[in-house]
Every structure is written in C-alpha cells, then in structure tokens.
C-alpha cells in the first residue's frame with residue numbers, strides 16, 4: 175500500500191525537486207535583506223518593526239540586524255511586509271497556461287493560487303501540473319472537480335442521478351487525483367453537471383477525498399432562498415464523509431434573502447461549536463459573476479413567468495450585465511435592460527434568446543453590503559477572489575487590495591493584521607500548507623511589500639483589468655515576481671500538493 179502510493183506520487187515529487195533546483199538557482203547566490211519593514215506576520219498579532227533575511231527561497235532570519243557585504247538590501251522604510259496572499263478559490267486554470275507571469279494576480283499580492291473550484295478542474299491533475307512546470311510566477315495547487323469526474327464517467331448523460339457503478343468509478347478518479355496532489359474535492363451544485371447529483375453521491379466521493387486528508391469545498395446548490403438547506407447539505411456531506419468543509423464565496427445571493435446572513439452565520443457557529451471543522455471564503459463585492467442561467471433556478475429557461483421572477487429576484491434587468499456572449503458579441507458590456515431597449519424587446523425576450531443561442535456570462539449586482547460585511551467579520555471567513563487571469567469581474571484583479579484598502583483601512587471592518595491573516599495564514603491552515611502563510615523563520619519566502627496607507631484596488635466593472643495601487647514588491651519562493659509596478663518574468667512558482 176505504502177509502496178504503491180510512493181510510486182504514484184513520484185512524478186509529482188520529481189517535479190517538485192526539479193522546481194526546487196530551479197528556484198535555488200535563482201536565489202542561492204545572494205541573500206536578500208529587507209530592512210526597516212513593518213512586519214504583519216499573518217498570525218493576527220500586532221505589526222512590529224524588523225528586518226528579514228531571505229536565503230535559498232526561505233525566510234532565514236527575522237529581527238534587527240545588519241546586512242552583510244554582498245547582500246541585496248531593500249530599505250522598506252516602514253512599508254508593510256506581509257506573507258504572500260493565498261487565493262483558495264481561483265479560476266486561473268487556463269490563464270496560467272497562457273500567461274505564467276500572472277500579472278493581475280501578483281499585482282494584488284497573490285503568491286499562491288488554488289485552481290479547480292466550483293466542481294470544474296484540470297484532469298488528470300498531474301498532466302496539468304506538468305504543463306506548468308518552470309513556467310509560472312505563482313505557486314499553484316488544485317482541487318479535483320466533482321463535475322469534472324462526473325463528466326469523465328457519465329459523459330453528456332449527466333442530467334440524472336448516477337448509478338452505484340458510476341459513483342464507484344468517479345470515486346476511483348477522485349482517489350487518483352488525491353494521489354496526484356489535490357487538496358480535496360470541489361463541487362458546483364448550482365451548475366448543470368453537478369445539479370443532478372444526489373447528496374449520497376457527494377458523500378461517497380468526499381469519502382474518497384477524506385481518505386487522503388482532503389477537504390470538501392463547495393459552491394452550494396443554492397445561494398438564495400434555499401441557502402440554509404444547501405448549507406445543511408454541505409454540513410451533512412462533511413459529517414458523513416468525515417472531512418472538513420469549506421463554503422465557497424459565501425453570500426446571500428438575491429433580494430429575497432437580504433439581511434438573512436445572521437441565520438447562516440448562526441448555523442455555522444453552532445456547527446463549529448459542536449467540534450465540526452467548517453470555514454468559508456468570500457469576495458468583497460456585492461455583485462456576483464456566473465452563467466446567465468443561474469438566474470432561473472427552476473431551469474425553465476423558456477417559461478416567461480419563471481424568467482420574470484428570476485429577474486425580479488435580483489432587482490431587475492438593469493442589475494444584470496452581460497460580460498461575455500459568443501453568439502451576440504454586441505451585447506457584451508450592456509445590461510439586459512439596455513439590450514432589450516435597443517432591440518425593442520422585453521428583457522424576458524432577450525434572456526430567452528440568449529439562452530437559446532448558447533448562453534452568456536453575466537455579472538449581477540444583487541447582494542447587500544450589510545450581508546457581505548456580516549460574513550467578512552466572522553473569524554472563520556477568509557478572502558478568496560473567485561476570479562483569476564482574464565476575469566471579467568473586477569474581483570479577478572482587485573480582491574486582495576480591496577479587502578486591505580477598503581474593508582480594513584477605510585471601513586475598519588477589522589484590523590490590517592486580521593485582513594492579512596484572512597489572506598495568508600488562514601487559507602494556508604485550511605489547505606494544510608505548513609511552510610507558507612506566515613512570516614516565520616524557515617517558511618518559504620512568499621512575501622508582499624506594500625504601502626499600507628495607499629494600497630487600493632482600481633479594477634471596476636467597466637475596466638476589470640486595472641491593476642491595484644500600493645503593491646511594491648512581491649516575492650515567490652524568495653524571487654521577485656512583481657517589482658516597480660510590473661512583472662519581472664521570473665518563474666519561481668512551485669506546484670503545491672496535499673501532504
């Protein structure tokens with residue numbers, strides 16, 4: 175058993191050894207000393223002044239000391255030095271293959287992205303990792319997607335419950351992916367492929383992940399009127415399969431549930447008090463981004479009354495912005511209301527037409543700031559972007575700087591130290607990453623040097639790709655990937671596997 179496991183992990187291990195050589199090649203010759211930094215170490219403890227030495231890709235020393243001759247010295251002059259940000263819900267899967275520099279990620283301080291959320295992941299994971307080897311600026315880890323394994327087994331015939339035999343096959347694929355280094359199983363139960371799965375199917379697959387110390391991370395079946403039931407389902411899956419649960423982008427998704435975050439928070443609190451390990455993540459915006467069809471949960475996309483209800487639930491057609499539509503490129507950047515007016519049609523007509531023609535990506539401004547805040551204030555809610563390279567929602571480029579600059583510094587929802595903890599040590603702990611997420615001797619030197627007084631997101635719905643202000647230098651494994659407002663084109667990113 176042990177031998178088999180070692181053999182199957184060999185390619186991944188080999189890859190990591192190779193990467194380590196590549197990184198030490200970069201960093202070994204000189205050590206970098208960052209002087210006079212305001213260190214926010216990720217633990218949540220108060221910031222302190224100090225110097226940090228980076229050597230061989232790791233944090234070698236913290237304190238007050240003199241640089242040696244030959245050191246590469248950076249005078250931080252009071253700038254904040256924080257652990258690199260870890261994004262547990264990131265959609266850069268294909269983006270990383272095109273753009274390994276990951277500019278819109280490192281420009282907001284992200285040093286680790288975890289891909290494969292919402293039930294959709296690369297497959298096989300080890301082949302994906304092999305393609306990234308030596309070509310990425312950030313560290314990358316992955317979840318195995320429930321919809322991904324479901325499609326592997328059921329092909330196009332997924333709008334039904336799976337048979338026992340199919341579930342067994344899927345569980346094998348989950349097991350294989352866990353051995354290849356996945357951090358757990360992700361699901362996206364609001365989307366077509368995951369929607370028809372029974373709770374029992376999810377429990378069976380989660381058991382396969384649990385055997386390899388994975389977690390269950392879920393975009394739940396319902397984030398609106400049925401949110402609490404969906405939350406209960408996620409908890410049941412975790413309890414029966416005996417693994418921790420991560421609720422993805424926790425939210426109250428439409429007007430009918432505005433102000434009801436308290437119920438969800440109470441349920442999670444009560445579950446945590448019982449000793450069950452459940453946490454969540456959230457992005458700092460009141461608008462979500464998804465496929466247009468999630469607006470009509472009954473899936474009766476040609477039923478005018480259902481479409482009407484779906485649009486009114488989010489506050490009207492003016493709240494729905496089309497961001498991508500391959501059949502109607504001219505709709506992109508317009509709301510359903512604007513498109514309807516230009517076509518002399520009703521928004522319901524436009525919706526039905528778009529779905530018939532293949533659908534669209536939309537951004538929908540249907541959440542309430544008070545609920546976003548209520549969730550964010552919880553010590554068990556971490557920051558995630560749900561964005562990535564090429565995202566059409568500003569969260570792809572602005573999430574981490576927005577939480578730091580707006581939610582913490584300007585709105586004072588929590589301290590800067592707590593903001594950093596939510597972006598570093600907390601996701602690291604959730605993922606079981608023992609050598610990242612803190613500024614501590616011996617940890618990997620994933621670091622962000624930022625100006626705490628000015629750091630802010632600039633990405634907007636009109637210009638979602640605008641880089642943030644205030645992120646000065648970003649190190650991944652001790653190597654600069656972002657410096658002086660631009661990427662360096664170094665590729666020190668490593669593949670991270672569940673240990």
Ligand SMILES: [Zn+2]
Nearest residue numbers: 292393422423
């Ligand atoms: Zn999602």
